[in-house]
Amino acid sequence: MTPAARLASAAAIIDRISAGKAPAEAVLKTWGTENRYAGSKDRRAIADQVYKVLRARGRLVWAMGGREDGRALVIGALSLIDGLSVEEIEALHAGDGYGPKPLSKQERSRISMTADEVPGWVAAGLPEFVVEDFRNTFGDRWAEEAAGLMVPRAPIDLRVNGARATVAEVEAELRxxxxxxxxxxxxAWGLRLSAEPPPNVQALEAFKAGRIEIQDEGSQIVCWLAGVEPGMTVVDYCAGGGGKTLGLAMQGLANGASRVEAAPAEPERIWTPTGWVDAPKSKPKAATIARAEGRLIACDVVQKRLDNIRPRLARAGVEAELIHLGPNGGGVEDIVGIADVVFVDAPCTGSGTWRRRPEDAWRLKPEDVDRMHALQMAILARAAKLVKPGGRLVYVTCSMLRVENEATVDHFEEDHPSFAPVPVAEALGSAAMTDAARETLAGLAQGHRLRMSPATTDTDGFFVALYERRA
Structure with missing residues (x-):
């Protein structure tokens, strides 16, 4: 493909992303399947152009006079991000072959202008309505936090499955x-891969055999803060895809079950009343399950999500009970007041993952945030009923927004005085955390609340609050 044809394709893909709800990654994959003439270098160049636009979309829309179509955004990126001159951009828009048509007077005018002072929300790369929330949360550091969330590409973090292997073994295998x-x-169970070039983790034997899972380090940390120990009854109340369920399961392994024990070898010959004969070939056995103590229960309102967890549990070699929740939280009546740990990874806007899915930032509306806040308050109140006296309640979001984090737990604390805050510093003793984590995260915590973000911890954005039920 010519450079001009790549630009035209990038513009068309951006329009597809804008018109639907599918992740940009999925749209790019579908386009590649539909256009097999595009080689790997072409697909990579087009994907880079698409993500470049998505990360700077707010700035580009502003620069192009409010236009949001893919063509305008690509033209703006060539000027503002790539630094091409008007003449160079015009050469790429000659209208030849599969390239884009020539620039209009309006387009030439927009990229020829000397920009006036850029509004703060444009420079930060955030949706305009989110900026005030960032200012209230981060104060003078709000722009730095915004840049960390929207500009860099996130690395690929892996969690080594202690039921299958050690970190050193997997590290050597990946090398x-x-x-x-x-x-x-x-x-202490995490390994990190660069996103450049993007590795195909799911094609690795280590992934297929359950020795690793893709899980951001921040997601791993909130699991370790739950304080799960062998013998506990643990409820993952909003299990979703099951990533954190697997992390919680690993902590519940019995002492000494750091990996799956090999099944005893079958004999080649066996004794029968008529003498020795060749042993019959047995059918392949299901993957061995690591020894565990206690009880792990994963809940969700969507049955399909629970069904999708089953093969992940089997691949990882761990066990969990799966409960389909009713629309008002029904289905858990038998476990009210018995859980040692209730982990609430609440539905949220996902704003903490915008460095991975920048397209989601521009799909978010103010009413979406309000709806999530109301849902989170209802879910947290229902989940709290499952905690036994002396048990721990863990509230987690992958959101950067104060209304989904501090505002939600403020409301919970006001309505549930029987739940006492647990300082984060007291929950950092897990062997799954490094000494650096104990020092750094204790310093970042605000009592029983902890925020992680790309700018402060080089993780996705996460918020966690810890409580213990008094009575």
Whole structure:
């Protein structure tokens, strides 16, 4: 493909992303399947152009006079991000072959202008209505936090499954596969891969055999803060795709079950009343399940999500009970007041993952945030009923927005005085955390609340609040 044809394709893909709700990654994959003439270098160049636009969309819309179509945004990116001159951009828009048509007078005028002072929300790369929330939350650091969330591409974090392997074993295995993993700074079970070039983790034997899971380090840390120990009854109240369910399961393994024990070898010959004969070939056995103590229960309102967890549990070699919740939280009557830990990974806007899915930032509306806040308050109140006296309640979001985090737990604390805050510093003793995590995260915590973000911890954005039920 010519450079001009790549630009035309990028513009068309951006329009597809804007018109639907599918992740940009999925749209790009579908386009590649539909256009097999595009080689790997073409697909990579087009994807880079698409993500470049998505990360700077607010600035580009402003620069192009409010236009939001893919063509305008690509033209704006060539000027504002790539630094091409008007003449160079015109050469790429000659209308030849599969390239884009020539620039209009309006387009030429927009990229020829000397920009006046850029509004703060435009410079930050955030949706305009989100800026006030960032200012209230981060004060003078709000622009730095915004840049950390919207500008860089996130690395690929892996969690080593202690039921299958050690970190050292997996690290060596990945190096043999031609990758260059590094240890994550906070999670003792984490390995990190660069996103450039993007690795195909799911094609690795380590992934297929359940020795690794893709899980951001911040997501691993909130699991370790839950304080799960062997013998506990643990409820993952909003299990979703099951990533954190697997992390919680790993902590519940019985002492000494750091990996799956090999099944005893079958004999080649066996004794029968008529003498020795060749042993019959047995059918393949299901994957061995690691020894565990206690009880892990994963709940969700969507049955399909629970169904999707089953193969992940089997691949990882761990167990969990699955409960389909009713629309008002029904289905858990038998476990009210018995859980040692109730983990609430509440539905949220996902704003903490915008460095991975920048398209979601521009799909978010103010009413979406308000709806999530109301849902979170209802879910947290229902989940709290499952905690036994002396048990721990863990509230988690992958949101950067104050209304989904502090505002939600403020409301919970006012209505539930029987739940006492647990300082984060007291929950950092897990062996799954590094010494650096204990020092750094204790310093970042505000009592029983902790915020992580790309700018402060080089993780996705996460918020966690910890409580203990008094009575």
């Amino acid at each position: 043999e596969a031609g990758l260059n993993p590094t240890r994550t700074p906070w999670s």
